[in-house]
Amino acid sequence: MDxxxxxxxxxxxxxxxxxxxxxxxxxxxxxxxxxxxxxxxAIGHHHDSLAAYKLRLSxxxxxxxxxxxxxxxxx
Numbered sequence: 001m002d003x004x005x006x007x008x009x010x011x012x013x014x015x016x017x018x019x020x021x022x023x024x025x026x027x028x029x030x031x032x033x034x035x036x037x038x039x040x041x042a043i044g045h046h047h048d049s050l051a052a053y054k055l056r057l058s059x060x061x062x063x064x065x066x067x068x069x070x071x072x073x074x075x
Contacts, residue, residue, distance in 0.1 A: 042071040
């Protein structure tokens with residue numbers, strides 16, 4: 001995995017500013033944009049499910065959890 005991609009994952013997902021600050025609606029919108037653009041982005045779906053859970057969007061949280069599991073390459 002190249003350095004730029006790792007940095008992108010770190011900034012956009014693992015340490016998402018909006019998610020860390022409790023701006024779950026904006027974080028959810030950010031993650032939704034990524035998962036709609038890249039439907040096989042397992043980390044995107046994982047973080048989308050976390051934000052949806054925080055917003056009590058249980059259907060969305062469940063959907064993104066399933067999508068994450070379907071797109072993990074190391075299963």
